[in-house]
Amino acid sequence: MKSRIKAKGEISFSNVSLLITIILFLSLFIGGSLRYDRFFSLSTFFNLFNDNAYLIIAAVGTTFVLLTGGIDISIASTIAFTCVLSASLLRGGVPAVVVIPIVLSIGLGLGLGMGSIIHYFKLQPFIVTLAGQFLMRGLCAVISTESIPISNEFYKAAALNKILIGRAKIYYYVFITFIVIGGAYYILKYTKFGRSVYALGGNEQSAVLMGLPVARTKIAVYGINSFCAALAGVIFSFYTLAGYSLQNIGLELDAISSAVIGGTLLTGGVGTVIGTTIGVLIQGIIQTIVTYENLNTWWTKVTIAALLCIFIIIQRIISIKAEKKKGK
Amino acid sequence: MSTQNYLLEAHHISKSYTSAVIALKDVRFQLQGGEIHALLGENGAGKSTLIKVLTGVEERDTGLITLEGKEIYPKTPQEGQKIGISSVYQEVNLCPNLSVAENIYIGREPRKKGRIDWKTIYVNARILLEKFDLDIDVTKDLDQYSVAIQQMIAIARACDIRAKVLILDEPTSSLSTNEVNKLFEIMRRLKKDGMGIIFVTHFIDQVYEITDRITVLRNGEYVGTYETANLPKVELVGKMIGKDYAQLNRTMVSYEEEYNSGDTFLELKEVSGLGTIKNLDLSIRQGEVLGLSGLLGSGRSEIARIIFGIDSLEKGTIEIKGKKIFLKNTLAAIKNGIAFCPENRKTEGIVGDLSIRDNIILALQAKQGLFKSISKREASRIADEYIEKLEIKTPSKDQKIKNLSGGNQQKVILARWLATDPNLLMLDEPTRGIDIGTKAEILKIVIDLAKQGMGVIFISSEIDEMLRCCGRMVILRDMRKVMELKGREISQAAIMHHIAGGDKDE
Numbered sequence: 017m018k019s020r021i022k023a024k025g026e027i028s029f030s031n032v033s034l035l036i037t038i039i040l041f042l043s044l045f046i047g048g049s050l051r052y053d054r055f056f057s058l059s060t061f062f063n064l065f066n067d068n069a070y071l072i073i074a075a076v077g078t079t080f081v082l083l084t085g086g087i088d089i090s091i092a093s094t095i096a097f098t099c100v101l102s103a104s105l106l107r108g109g110v111p112a113v114v115v116i117p118i119v120l121s122i123g124l125g126l127g128l129g130m131g132s133i134i135h136y137f138k139l140q141p142f143i144v145t146l147a148g149q150f151l152m153r154g155l156c157a158v159i160s161t162e163s164i165p166i167s168n169e170f171y172k173a174a175a176l177n178k179i180l181i182g183r184a185k186i187y188y189y190v191f192i193t194f195i196v197i198g199g200a201y202y203i204l205k206y207t208k209f210g211r212s213v214y215a216l217g218g219n220e221q222s223a224v225l226m227g228l229p230v231a232r233t234k235i236a237v238y239g240i241n242s243f244c245a246a247l248a249g250v251i252f253s254f255y256t257l258a259g260y261s262l263q264n265i266g267l268e269l270d271a272i273s274s275a276v277i278g279g280t281l282l283t284g285g286v287g288t289v290i291g292t293t294i295g296v297l298i299q300g301i302i303q304t305i306v307t308y309e310n311l312n313t314w315w316t317k318v319t320i321a322a323l324l325c326i327f328i329i330i331q332r333i334i335s336i337k338a339e340k341k342k343g344k
Numbered sequence: 345m346s347t348q349n350y351l352l353e354a355h356h357i358s359k360s361y362t363s364a365v366i367a368l369k370d371v372r373f374q375l376q377g378g379e380i381h382a383l384l385g386e387n388g389a390g391k392s393t394l395i396k397v398l399t400g401v402e403e404r405d406t407g408l409i410t411l412e413g414k415e416i417y418p419k420t421p422q423e424g425q426k427i428g429i430s431s432v433y434q435e436v437n438l439c440p441n442l443s444v445a446e447n448i449y450i451g452r453e454p455r456k457k458g459r460i461d462w463k464t465i466y467v468n469a470r471i472l473l474e475k476f477d478l479d480i481d482v483t484k485d486l487d488q489y490s491v492a493i494q495q496m497i498a499i500a501r502a503c504d505i506r507a508k509v510l511i512l513d514e515p516t517s518s519l520s521t522n523e524v525n526k527l528f529e530i531m532r533r534l535k536k537d538g539m540g541i542i543f544v545t546h547f548i549d550q551v552y553e554i555t556d557r558i559t560v561l562r563n564g565e566y567v568g569t570y571e572t573a574n575l576p577k578v579e580l581v582g583k584m585i586g587k588d589y590a591q592l593n594r595t596m597v598s599y600e601e602e603y604n605s606g607d608t609f610l611e612l613k614e615v616s617g618l619g620t621i622k623n624l625d626l627s628i629r630q631g632e633v634l635g636l637s638g639l640l641g642s643g644r645s646e647i648a649r650i651i652f653g654i655d656s657l658e659k660g661t662i663e664i665k666g667k668k669i670f671l672k673n674t675l676a677a678i679k680n681g682i683a684f685c686p687e688n689r690k691t692e693g694i695v696g697d698l699s700i701r702d703n704i705i706l707a708l709q710a711k712q713g714l715f716k717s718i719s720k721r722e723a724s725r726i727a728d729e730y731i732e733k734l735e736i737k738t739p740s741k742d743q744k745i746k747n748l749s750g751g752n753q754q755k756v757i758l759a760r761w762l763a764t765d766p767n768l769l770m771l772d773e774p775t776r777g778i779d780i781g782t783k784a785e786i787l788k789i790v791i792d793l794a795k796q797g798m799g800v801i802f803i804s805s806e807i808d809e810m811l812r813c814c815g816r817m818v819i820l821r822d823m824r825k826v827m828e829l830k831g832r833e834i835s836q837a838a839i840m841h842h843i844a845g846g847d848k849d850e
Contacts (some may be wrong), residue, residue, distance in 0.1 A: 064355075202459070205460070206459035207459070207460065208451070208453060208462045209462070211442075211446065211450055211453065211460065212450075212451075214439070214441060214442055215439045215442060215450055217441065218439030218440055218441035218442055219437070219438070219439050219440065222437040222438055222439050223435060224420075224421060225401070225421050225431075225437045225450050226403075226421070226423070226437065226438070226439075226450060226451055226501075227420075227421050227422040227424070227425040227426075228450065228451050229422065260486065285439065285440075285441035285442075286441055340520065
């Protein structure tokens with residue numbers, strides 16, 4: 017009598033999404049290699065990381081928030097604030113070993129604060145983090161409206177030191193990004209906290225009734241995201257060696273779109289940091305191709321817009337199909 | 345009997361949500377280890393609230409709960425689980441985006457060297473589900489399986505938590521007979537291990553199949569606790585809906601031939617709804633009051649929802665005055681002369697912040713369309729007319745409806761629908777939470793409307809009321825029509841006999 021009950025969808029939604037993302041990345045890379053002579057190289061690949069190290073970190077943080085079904089639009093301001101505050105403190109003679117912990121703690125504190133407000137007052141994350149965005153951007157300008165250069169030795173070393181593999185170079189700070197990706201992957205897959213993040217995004221009511229620590233989890237993801245933003249800010253200041261209050265306007269949307277292209281659902285519960293990372297790399301490679309084509313850099317945005325549109329429609333079609341199957 | 349050590353005891357439990365809504369009044373409940381205890385009652389009896397208080401979803405206002413003699417005060421479900429109270433809720437409360445195995449173990453994952461041990465999770469989940477005869481791929485996402493399987497997985501999770509008390513809140517509503525039998529087998533096994541199981545259901549047969557004792561609640565109050573074997577079904581139903589057995593044999597005939605002479609207005613032919621009623625034939629004539637009777641979940645409200653175009657048909661046809669018709673939404677129903685006062689006055693009926701006048705003209709305005717607006721003067725005239733006709737007690741028609749008493753709110757809703765001049769009026773629990781005087785007035789209005797030629801469908805869990813105004817009664821059980829009674833056949837005893845399960849009754 018016993019017969020195996022088949023699952024209704026043969027492949028799960030998250031796997032399909034990730035697969036599409038990987039295929040897209042590979043085809044862009046192969047396409048670029050076929051079209052341009054010097055495109056196919058380790059150097060091109062590494063440069064994607066060199067140039068997008070900070071964005072990957074920010075996008076990984078954002079993935080945590082999106083997984084719970086929330087959203088955080090404050091991170092670009094947090095990055096700018098981190099850069100401006102760091103530059104200003106360094107100019108005042110504060111050593112780097114003091115500056116970095118300070119800016120990271122501020123980021124963490126900001127996130128935990130916003131998370132608490134969102135959870136305990138049951139407010140929309142959009143509006144709370146919008147307030148956070150204004151606050152941080154405003155504080156940047158309070159510190160300085162001018163660009164502040166960084167001449168600290170440690171920062172300079174961090175900006176310039178690299179490893180050479182053949183002719184390809186990879187900067188030291190990229191390894192911080194690798195650690196963040198690895199850490200986030202581990203947390204999301206192998207810790208109770210990480211699984212609670214997914215459960216919360218799947219169905220908050222269920223998560224409560226299954227006895228999961230919903231309050232702690234929800235507050236923590238905003239903490240993690242703002243911490244990642246501050247860390248991205250530190251790396252961005254290595255990268256640019258300056259702090260300027262109008263830096264990175266709109267970067268939070270780059271982070272969100274990377275996560276979505278990487279297979280994260282804005283409704284929560286589905287997504288991976290690997291997908292998000294590839295999502296950032298796809299944006300990077302489009303940027304590279306646009307440069308090779310000698311086009312206006314804004315073509316990057318146009319392409320991303322088209323991609324995003326295609327991706328969300330594909331995601332929707334997959335989930336509608338899944339729902340239909342379930343209905344029967 | 346002897347003094348007993350109870351596993352879980354609750355005394356003098358009260359809980360109110362607002363000063364007006366009292367969900368539990370001085371309720372007690374005692375659960376022994378190694379027993380299956382049914383918690384029964386009609387809609388609004390307080391079962392769910394009691395369960396929420398026991399599991400920590402809601403905090404109690406007053407009262408004492410003890411587990412193995414020690415006082416407990418769970419404030420969150422997390423705390424409830426920690427002290428050994430595990431529960432399965434009516435709707436599946438799992439995460440659709442996680443794998444089957446993870447849904448079973450999340451929050452208490454086996455770990456190796458600090459990290460979640462996925463291999464063990466999958467193996468354990470497979471072994472656990474084997475006990476339920478469920479051979480499925482535990483690594484697949486939960487939402488790839490049917491609701492019935494999801495419910496079984498939820499039950500497996502709750503059983504595996506090794507709790508002292510297991511609460512099952514209507515777990516069987518989406519299960520097939522086979523799956524129910526499997527569940528019962530497991531419940532018996534857990535019972536043997538000494539677990540105390542609280543079983544909430546509206547299937548009376550299941551109560552008699554599996555439970556040892558029964559506690560009945562009614563209107564938030566404790567009615568009593570009985571040995572299942574010593575309580576006949578009819579008596580149980582009597583306790584649930586508030587009538588003593590002695591009263592049952594006294595029949596009340598209110599039927600008058602003259603109500604019943606109109607033409608057929610609406611007819612359902614072999615109608616099935618998606619997941620609701622099955623194969624229903626039903627006709628309603630102008631000028632009659634048709635009662636729909638049955639326990640909660642028997643399909644009585646579902647019929648009204650289908651007729652009003654809220655739920656869609658799976659098969660079957662609806663005819664109005666002999667013409668086949670398709671009601672794609674509620675506006676279509678209104679335009680066809682159907683009106684519906686839903687069960688939940690607060691959330692589905694009144695618009696609290698609008699005035700009485702605006703509440704009355706809402707449906708009429710919808711029927712006429714947004715662009716043919718009703719002038720303020722016309723609206724006031726209509727409002728005045730019904731305030732007088734229905735004797736709505738209010739200082740003025742501009743009063744906000746939320747400031748009225750429940751009975752007067754109900755009259756306003758009634759006025760709203762009467763203003764659309766319907767041919768068929770459907771009332772779902774129109775007298776709930778209303779004082780006796782107003783109740784009588786509403787019943788009188790219903791009878792008068794029928795005399796004037798309107799068809800009325802009357803749904804109530806109070807059989808008394810139905811006896812007073814219905815000329816014909818349809819009895820429903822498990823989403824099917826089981827009996828139709830007419831005129832002199834209608835009696836409390838007959839109705840309850842059929843609600844409880846007809847001739848299968850012992």
